[in-house]
Amino acid sequence: MTAPLLACRDLVCGYGRPVLEGVTFDVGPGEIVALLGGSGCGKSTLLRTITGLLPPLAGEVRVLGAPIYDLDAEARGQVLRRTGTAFQQDALFGSMTVADNIALPLRELTDLPEPVIREMVRMKLALVGLTGFERRAPASLSGGQRKRAALARATILDPDLVFCDEPSAGLDPVVAASIDAALLQLRAVLGMGLVIVTHELESIRAIADRAVMFGRGTLCAAGTIDELIASRDRDVYTFFHPRSA
Amino acid sequence: MPEPLTVEREPRSVRVHLHGDLALATARDVYARLQPIARRRGVRKVVVDFARAGRIDSSGVAVIGLVRSWCARHDKQLELASLDDRQRAALEMLPPPAAVVRRTLEEQVVEPVTALEVVGERVAGVASAAAALVALVAATLRQGVLVATRRRRLPAGSVGSQIVAMGFDGMFIVTLLAFLLGVTMGFQGVTQLQRLGAGVFVADMIGLSMVRELGPLIVAIILAGRTGAAIAAELGTMRVRSEIDALATMGIDPHRFLILPRLLAITVVGPGLTLIATFVGVFGGTLVASIALDMPMAAFWERIHERLAAGDFAHGLAKSLVFAWIIAIAGSHLGMRAEGDPTSVGQATTRAVVTSIFGIILFDAAFAVWGPG
Numbered sequence: 001m002t003a004p005l006l007a008c009r010d011l012v013c014g015y016g017r018p019v020l021e022g023v024t025f026d027v028g029p030g031e032i033v034a035l036l037g038g039s040g041c042g043k044s045t046l047l048r049t050i051t052g053l054l055p056p057l058a059g060e061v062r063v064l065g066a067p068i069y070d071l072d073a074e075a076r077g078q079v080l081r082r083t084g085t086a087f088q089q090d091a092l093f094g095s096m097t098v099a100d101n102i103a104l105p106l107r108e109l110t111d112l113p114e115p116v117i118r119e120m121v122r123m124k125l126a127l128v129g130l131t132g133f134e135r136r137a138p139a140s141l142s143g144g145q146r147k148r149a150a151l152a153r154a155t156i157l158d159p160d161l162v163f164c165d166e167p168s169a170g171l172d173p174v175v176a177a178s179i180d181a182a183l184l185q186l187r188a189v190l191g192m193g194l195v196i197v198t199h200e201l202e203s204i205r206a207i208a209d210r211a212v213m214f215g216r217g218t219l220c221a222a223g224t225i226d227e228l229i230a231s232r233d234r235d236v237y238t239f240f241h242p243r244s245a
Numbered sequence: 246m247p248e249p250l251t252v253e254r255e256p257r258s259v260r261v262h263l264h265g266d267l268a269l270a271t272a273r274d275v276y277a278r279l280q281p282i283a284r285r286r287g288v289r290k291v292v293v294d295f296a297r298a299g300r301i302d303s304s305g306v307a308v309i310g311l312v313r314s315w316c317a318r319h320d321k322q323l324e325l326a327s328l329d330d331r332q333r334a335a336l337e338m339l340p341p342p343a344a345v346v347r348r349t350l351e352e353q354v355v356e357p358v359t360a361l362e363v364v365g366e367r368v369a370g371v372a373s374a375a376a377a378l379v380a381l382v383a384a385t386l387r388q389g390v391l392v393a394t395r396r397r398r399l400p401a402g403s404v405g406s407q408i409v410a411m412g413f414d415g416m417f418i419v420t421l422l423a424f425l426l427g428v429t430m431g432f433q434g435v436t437q438l439q440r441l442g443a444g445v446f447v448a449d450m451i452g453l454s455m456v457r458e459l460g461p462l463i464v465a466i467i468l469a470g471r472t473g474a475a476i477a478a479e480l481g482t483m484r485v486r487s488e489i490d491a492l493a494t495m496g497i498d499p500h501r502f503l504i505l506p507r508l509l510a511i512t513v514v515g516p517g518l519t520l521i522a523t524f525v526g527v528f529g530g531t532l533v534a535s536i537a538l539d540m541p542m543a544a545f546w547e548r549i550h551e552r553l554a555a556g557d558f559a560h561g562l563a564k565s566l567v568f569a570w571i572i573a574i575a576g577s578h579l580g581m582r583a584e585g586d587p588t589s590v591g592q593a594t595t596r597a598v599v600t601s602i603f604g605i606i607l608f609d610a611a612f613a614v615w616g617p618g
Contacts (some may be wrong), residue, residue, distance in 0.1 A: 093588075094585065094586035094587065094588035094589070095588050110269055110273075110304075111273055112269070112272055112273055112276075112304055113276055113277070115276075115311055116272060116273070116276050116304060116307045116308055116311065117307075119307035119308075119310045119311050120303050120304060120306075120307040122310075122340060123303060123306060123307060123310065123338050123339060123340055124303065126338075126340030127338060131340060137585070138585075138586060139585025139586045139589070140585070156303070157269070157303075158269075158302045158303045158304075188334075189334065189335065189337065189338050190303075
């Protein structure tokens with residue numbers, strides 16, 4: 001059996017006080033798993049915990065098989081370099097061009113020659129549909145373009161696992177669909193696993209293999225999207241059928 | 246570490262056998278060795294054989310992409326042989342060579358390429374900034390007239406709160422620095438003038454220089470660092486967060502709502518703090534001088550009173566007023582021009598301080614040379 005890329009066991013996360021408790025789930029290689037739940041349910045807190053930014057209050061997080069919070073900073077950094085994170089606010093550096101933003105991990109963490117770095121940047125930009133945007137400043141991009149540039153940066157090192165926080169939030173359906181398409185393309189080409197925090201129903205249906213849902217301070221449902229849509233659990237039903245609840 | 250590639254030479258062609266993964270760990274080495282092979286003059290065809298290659302990641306694909314571009318540019322044939330399905334899928338990531346990518350109009354970036362274009366762009370930038378500055382001053386003055394003629398109102402309490410923030414909160418630092426400046430000047434003056442037997446003239450020196458020059462200047466520099474930076478940062482942040490656009494869409498003029506209160510407040514605060522700084526600076530200087538020369542302070546004050554005319558005070562206060570306006574206008578102008586992301590707020594703040602201090606010193610020099618005596 002293939003080892004999971006991400007394994008959470010009895011996880012309790014929060015800022016001093018628990019926001020989510022009893023969280024146990026796995027993400028397998030090449031799998032797209034959506035973390036679902038209403039606003040304020042703790043999805044982003046969980047994301048901070050599984051990306052190594054917020055130590056859990058209890059339980060264990062294993063990323064690529066390694067218990068990241070039991071490792072020293074150097075070893076944890078080595079593990080996290082094999083993951084990528086695309087933040088909700090894109091987190092592109094305004095003082096750099098799009099190409100420099102995307103090339104940053106390569107320049108800092110590898111000894112690749114500059115022509116190879118530039119070619120990799122061009123390749124990743126093409127994958128997310130931003131061919132020719134190398135010299136643009138992040139400020140000159142639209143919201144969807146910024147998200148796609150952030151995705152290119154998150155995947156520049158060919159990570160095994162990518163975390164995306166609200167990749168299509170606040171975007172029109174066409175741009176949101178293009179982000180979804182970019183995620184599927186990246187998965188197909190790079191074979192990476194994806195953990196996506198979202199509450200965009202269209203997006204979940206289009207790309208997620210499985211979903212884990214949170215509510216009332218804990219994990220309240222997990223399964224394939226079809227299973228969750230058919231669920232009669234009150235919270236799950238309300239989430240997937242908001243107008244008929 | 247095993248060789249990442251071996252080369253088999255054939256007449257007018259080269260067959261490169263890749264060994265193991267073509268990934269981050271080996272890409273640099275493979276690139277360094279493939280490049281001269283592809284460049285070799287006699288070679289018309291390069292065959293890259295993947296039979297013994299393993300996984301290819303993005304860096305490996307990029308290396309192959311560069312070799313492909315190089316071969317295409319030099320009319321050489323590139324053949325990728327014995328690819329398995331995974332390798333073929335990875336190589337599908339390769340976009341078309343850069344030269345053949347046709348950009349849409351939206352994607353095209355017009356960038357200056359020649360020195361003349363760079364200079365032209367700079368000049369156009371300066372002209373546009375100057376036009377925006379004039380427009381800002383004109384719009385603010387227009388709003389000022391509307392407020393003065395009671396056709397518009399300032400936001401309730403806005404001038405008062407700005408005076409508190411600019412003036413009262415900055416009073417301690419202004420007072421302390423002015424006192425220390427006066428002490429330093431008094432000490433240096435006494436030390437130098439005593440040698441010439443002219444110690445008593447230190448009063449003239451302290452009085453005139455504090456009232457006409459150093460009082461306004463020290464206050465202006467502190468105001469530029471505190472208030473000018475704060476104005477640029479506040480307005481820049483509002484601009485980046487679309488708060489100024491929100492005001493405009495509500496039909497509220499941002500010049501009246503945001504800039505005019507700050508301009509009026511600094512009009513009061515600049516000369517006010519200058520008066521305080523001048524008095525405290527003269528006090529510090531005369532205190533040191535009276536101790537060093539063993540003379541009563543009252544004698545110094547009397548001499549200063551005799552030597553200074555009302556015109557000297559008017560000179561200092563007029564300068565402080567202009568300095569204050571330079572600070573407020575530079576801060577407002579650069580803050581309002583911030584756009585895009587938070588980085589521009591930091592840039593606007595830095596520029597506001599530098600521009601204010603530059604403007605202040607420039608005006609001071611001009612005033613010293615051409616101003617009233």
